[in-house]
Amino acid sequence: MADKQLACMTCEPKGLCRGRGLLTLKDGAWANNPLAIQILGICSALAVTNRLENSLVMGAALIFVCVGSNLLVSLLRKRTPHRIRMIAEVAIIATFVIVFDQFLKAFYWDMSKQLGPYVGLIITNCIVMGRAEAFALQNPPVLSIVDGVANGLGYAVVLAIIGFFRELLGTGEIFGYEVLSGQWYTPNQLMILAPGAFFALGIVIAVFNAIKGPEPQENK
């Protein structure tokens, strides 16, 4: 509770982070969506989206790790010497990833098998590290949690969209239930294989670009 009050006093006068909190939430989940706008953390976005279920679990994992590491980094931000902050961040992130991995192994063994190394690879997911470095190091704990939720959510939603279309088009099923009847729809196997992932993500990013308007993208 003390933390909450402290955070709110440092926030804008509008009360419980209403001012910056909402802005942070919007920014992370939509305007600066880590996946579709900033193109961070795409490895796992491609790898686990062959089924909607996998995408949702992976989204949940990222929200958990992002919130946890943001909170801890933010709490320790005044104690962490500047020069070793990277190592400290990596250690914190790895801790949360290990917790989630052990949780999956204990309760959802099949899911853990399916996700394979990609849970461990959250450590090198640029989103988590980026938020810890860019946001949690400068902001109070509560706001950092909001930011973690927002970015995790932004990632999870895009993942769910890709997972939905890939499973629907690739197998004609959603969550293993047949949606597109096999009588008139021939499942397009390509969508659940590797190339389908690249096409799907490319199209999703293009749609985000189109909605956001003709703001000049970086031209490399």
Add this chain to the structure above:
Amino acid sequence: MSETSAWVIFIAAIFTNNILLTNFLGMCSFIACSGQIRTSIGLGTAVTFVMIMTTILNYVIYHFILVRFGLVHLQFIVFIAVIAAFVQLVEMFVERFSPRLYFALGIFLPLITVNCAILGASLFMIIRKYSFVQSVGFGLGAGIGWAVAIVMLAGLRQKMRYSNIPEPFQGVPIAMVVTGVLAMAFMGFAGMVSIQ
């Protein structure tokens, strides 16, 4: 699994199970640094070298320390620490003994620490229960496979600069779609050899 020869694993890691085109690892630097062929060759070489060395180191540490003392659940944190330390070491070494190479590689060396292909190769090695020789073959093959993919995309992107791409697709999205086509081409190798 355990009787597949290291040579087969090496070939498979380059073609049929390309770490980038079928396992999607190392995408961040793949998209960010594939603007020019020269830089992508530099990065590809550095990744190959670091990958083979870290798979060897991680293999030894995993089997002789983590397994022996029952610390397997700490593998993530140990692996990432080994990779970070190794990259730092290589950087100092190269800076001291070959300044020219150091400048050529530039910022790519430190970037490799956060390249998920490196960590991914170590994790695959554990999950697929490779022996030591197989791990060496896999690490080398995965690194070369990654380098081949990034150099190819860099070549394609250089050509694409002159083509007329619909506005929302410019930049990253078209790179993704082209990578998809590349992945499709690599699917043609499927069935040649297979691991997993």
